[in-house]
Amino acid sequence: MTRILWVLLSAAAALAAPVALGAGDPTEGKQKAESCGGCHGPDGNGAAPIFPKLAGQHASYLTKQLHDFKTEKRPEPTMTAMALALSDDDMADIGAFYAAQAVQVEAAQENELGRTIYRAGDPQRGVPACTGCHGPEAKGNEPAGYPALRGQYAAYLSKTLHDFKGKARYNDTNEMMRVVAAHLTDEEITGLSEYIAGLR
Ligand code: HEC
Ligand code: HEC
Incomplete structure (x- = not known):
């Protein structure tokens, strides 16, 4: 009896496991x-x-x-x-x-603070370089689950970074982005958002 129950539970767990996502039709x-x-x-x-x-x-x-x-x-x-x-x-x-669509990149915005944090982070405050996961051109890394950021609107980038920081957005695997954003100042979030919007 216990054994049958166990088999049923395992089958239910397998069904509830994340679905294998096949390639879609554009x-x-x-x-x-x-x-x-x-x-x-x-x-x-x-x-x-x-x-x-x-x-x-x-x-x-x-x-x-x-x-x-x-x-x-x-x-x-x-x-x-x-x-x-x-x-x-x-x-x-x-x-x-x-x-499959081409992203329209915004006109490049010079932002020295954003550039520095994006490329080097601030190790003393535990802020990692964004390049480590999102790449120098912010194209991300699909197999690793790191999204592309380049060309995204600065207003949206800023909103979602504030959401990670305030934990209003908490769907990042292993809290990766909540940990990153926790240490960013408002000025750094603005700078990063302007810098990333102009990356191509
Ligand atoms: C350890 C890897 C890692 C590092 C370092 C990292 N990120 Fe991320 N980032 C992620 C992951 C994973 C996601 C996707 C979260 C999800 O699945 O929703 C993400 C998502 C984001 C998003 C949301 C994108 C969208 O379209 O909503 C922004 C913005 C972002 N990261 C900015 C940054 C910035 C700025 C830095 C540097 C200060 C940074 N990230 C450093 C892993 C990382
Ligand atoms: C009424 C406006 C509206 C409509 C219609 C809408 N969206 Fe959105 N969508 C938004 C907003 C606003 C956000 C940003 C949410 C946030 O701030 O977290 C968003 C975010 C997203 C994101 C996350 C992007 C990222 O970088 O993380 C995806 C994916 C998305 N929408 C897909 C869709 C799809 C697919 C549809 C149609 C079935 C759709 N949306 C219809 C307003 C809309």
């Missing part, structure tokens, strides 16, 4: 993303700076965020409502569509 994704264009732009370049650009982002990062919105691991009223209607297949297709 053509299907384009149609499924029609309702997103009003905010994120028809090609994912964001209709206004408060709406993050999705163009050129890694498909697996986009899919993870949509899952996290849906399950409220990243609670955000608008996006949770949008993601509730999406199946795993929809998310994979939409992720494939946006990943």
Whole structure:
């Protein structure tokens, strides 16, 4: 009896384990993303700076965020409502569509403080260099789960860094970004956001 129960429990655990995400279909994704264009732009370049650009982002990062919105691991009223209607297949297709679009990089902003922290961090205060994970051109590292940041709107970057710092956003694996953002000052967040927006 106990043994049967154990087998059933293991089977249930296997079903609840993170789904293996197959590659999506970008053509299907384009149609499924029609309702997103009003905010994120028809090609994912964001209709206004408060709406993050999705163009050129890694498909697996986009899919993870949509899952996290849906399950409220990243609670955000608008996006949770949008993601509730999406199946795993929809998310994979939409992720494939946006990943295949070209990101429009903002006009380069010189920001010396942002540049220094991005490239070297501040070891004395325990701030790691962003390059270590996001790369010198902020293209990220898809297999490792580090998103691309280059060309993203400064207003969104700043908002989400403040959210990590204040722990309003807590869907980062192993608290990686909460640990990083905890030590950043407001001035550094502004500087980093301006610097990253101009990276290409
Ligand atoms: C009414 C405006 C609106 C609509 C429509 C909308 N979004 Fe969003 N989306 C947002 C906002 C605002 C955010 C930023 C949330 C935050 O600050 O954490 C966001 C964030 C996201 C993110 C996270 C981006 C990142 O870099 O982490 C993804 C992915 C996303 N949306 C996908 C979609 C998809 C797919 C659709 C259509 C099914 C959609 N959105 C429709 C407003 C919208
Ligand atoms: C140890 C690796 C690591 C380091 C170092 C790191 N990050 Fe991240 N970063 C991540 C991961 C992982 C995520 C994705 C979290 C998730 O899945 O939601 C992320 C996400 C982000 C996001 C959100 C992107 C989006 O589209 O919403 C921003 C902005 C960001 N990082 C900025 C920075 C900055 C600025 C630094 C340097 C001060 C930095 N990161 C250092 C691992 C890292």
